[in-house]
Each structure stands twice: as C-alpha cells, then as structure tokens.
Amino acid sequence: MSRIIVTGAGGEVGQNLIPLFSRKDEIIAIDKNKGNLSILKRLNPYVKTICADLAEQGDWSRCFSKADYVVSLHAQISTARWSAYERNNIIATRNVVSLCEKHKIKHLVYASSSVVASVADDGYTRSKRKAEQIVMKSSVPYTILRPTLMYGCFDVKHLGYLISFFEKSPIFLMPGSGNYIRQPLFVVDFCRVILSALKMAPKGKAYDISGFEKITLIDCIRTIYKETGSRKAIVRLPLPVFYMLIRMYKFLNPESRIIPDQLRALTAGDVFRVIRWDRIFSVQPTPFSEGIKQVAGSECYPFPKGMTRLES
Numbered sequence: 001m002s003r004i005i006v007t008g009a010g011g012e013v014g015q016n017l018i019p020l021f022s023r024k025d026e027i028i029a030i031d032k033n034k035g036n037l038s039i040l041k042r043l044n045p046y047v048k049t050i051c052a053d054l055a056e057q058g059d060w061s062r063c064f065s066k067a068d069y070v071v072s073l074h075a076q077i078s079t080a081r082w083s084a085y086e087r088n089n090i091i092a093t094r095n096v097v098s099l100c101e102k103h104k105i106k107h108l109v110y111a112s113s114s115v116v117a118s119v120a121d122d123g124y125t126r127s128k129r130k131a132e133q134i135v136m137k138s139s140v141p142y143t144i145l146r147p148t149l150m151y152g153c154f155d156v157k158h159l160g161y162l163i164s165f166f167e168k169s170p171i172f173l174m175p176g177s178g179n180y181i182r183q184p185l186f187v188v189d190f191c192r193v194i195l196s197a198l199k200m201a202p203k204g205k206a207y208d209i210s211g212f213e214k215i216t217l218i219d220c221i222r223t224i225y226k227e228t229g230s231r232k233a234i235v236r237l238p239l240p241v242f243y244m245l246i247r248m249y250k251f252l253n254p255e256s257r258i259i260p261d262q263l264r265a266l267t268a269g270d271v272f273r274v275i276r277w278d279r280i281f282s283v284q285p286t287p288f289s290e291g292i293k294q295v296a297g298s299e300c301y302p303f304p305k306g307m308t309r310l311e312s
Helices: 012-020 034-042 059-067 083-102 123-136 159-165 187-200 215-230 239-252 258-264 286-294
Strands: 003-007 028-030 049-051 069-072 106-110 142-147 169-177 205-209 235-238
Touching: 003 012, 003 059, 003 258, 012 028, 012 034, 012 187, 028 034, 034 049, 034 286, 049 059, 059 083, 069 083, 069 187, 083 106, 083 123, 106 123, 106 187, 123 142, 142 187, 159 215, 169 215, 169 239, 187 205, 215 235, 215 286, 235 239
Parallel strands: 003 028, 003 069, 028 049, 069 106, 106 142, 142 205, 169 235
Antiparallel strands: none
C-alpha cells in the first residue's frame, strides 16, 4: 500500500482523479476550499481530507512524513492580484517541494500548464513558470505535466464555467469572432496520464499534454450546446465591447474571477506543441464530442451545486 498526497484535490482534476486510485492505497486529499473538499469527501468517503492553505505552515505538513508519492494540483488560475498568484502558485509550491525533499518522496507529479509556453505575459503565466523552476531545481524526482484547456465534470474554471455563467440567459455572448484555436483536453484523459506518470516515474522530465484536436472556441461552445440539447443562440460581440462589459461586471461584482487578463490570453493566438503523449503514457485520447457526450446530463457537469471557483 502506498500513501499518495494530492494537493488542490478539490478542483476539477482532483475530483476526477481521486476515484481512479486503487482502494488499496492511502489517499490524502488537501485543499483550502472547504466546500469543494466536502464534495470530494461525500463522493469518496474512504479518502482522508485535510483543509489547509499550503502557503502557510501548519499541521498539514505532518502527513508528508510517511508519504510515497505527491500529486501537486493546487493553483491560482485567475485574479487581479499578483499576491494571490504568488501565494498559491509560488509559495505553496515551494512549501510542498520542500516537504518532498525533506521526506525523500519517491516521485512528485507536478501539474503545470501549457501557458508556460504562451505568448501571453500575465500573473498566471509568470507564476506558473516560477513554480516550474522551483520543481526543476529541487532534488525531488519529478515529472511535470503541462495540460491545455481541460473540460469535463467539475469544470468550474473553463468551458464549464462559461456555460454556467450564461445558463439563465437566452444567448451566449462570444468575445470577438470566437475563432480562437483551443486544444481541449478531456480531464479524465489527463487523470489517466497522471496515474501512468506515477507508475512510470520518468524522473526530471516535462511533457506537453496538449489536446490533439484544434477547435475554435465558438465551435467548442456549439458542440457543447449540440450534445446537451441546448438551443441557445451565440451572439458575437466586438472585443472592445466585451472588455467594457467585463470591467462593468467586475465593478458591480468585485469578487468575480472574470478579468481582462483572461480575455487577453484567450485571444493571444497560442497554438501549443503536440507530442504523442498517448503513446508515452499508454492513454487513449477522447475526441472532444465524445467527451462532451460522456459528461452531458451528469449531475456533476459542469459542476455540482455548492462547488465554487475559489482556487485550491
């Protein structure tokens, strides 16, 4: 039996990953989002959960003393404050890596992001690059995985969030032309890559886990509405108008995580490198339309009631 620690376990990847682990292993799920963690515990009662902020020292660190493997999923995706990126992507990662070094963890799988190769220069991109450097410069045996845009159950940050945001509206507002290339990655495929990486333990390597299909954002939304039976109209708005709406919404709802940086990243024109990760990790990739079919109608798609966007 192995002890496996999963940080940021209450997010999209963690919620999909935890059920795939063997019941023979001891799984410890750490997340600072109490609500998301309670959903994880309700769906997986056999898992030990710890509610903790990894950017702060605390009792949570004790569970590393007998751990074999660590899967690092915690991340700050969007915020207007650099301090939040620094805490959750840099300081928290440094704390986790330090504990991995101290207790001689057998292998660390670090979930980074394709944005490290992006032309964008925002807080998320800069902080994830710094976090990768912390992992690479450590003495811990590691594998870095860089996924592109993920979709599936528990998606509170990407396509699922957009769908839920316009749920009560008769229309879906599309920024600009909507012809921005996306490379969607089914979250379950990514979880299977993580499991394979834990088993293979390819030390000191980084892999771009990009979706094989290149689909425009507007076609992603059309496919989702088609597979879910929605007849919602898609209305394109000029980018300057969309920026103005985001600023107005942010002013009226200060807690909103929709920020201009996200729109700039969306329209940056990134097309990420594709490697044959399916062969490397022996994972059969799921076509986008098939992935949407699998999760459409699920009580956890795009995410269950009570799940929030507070970063793990």
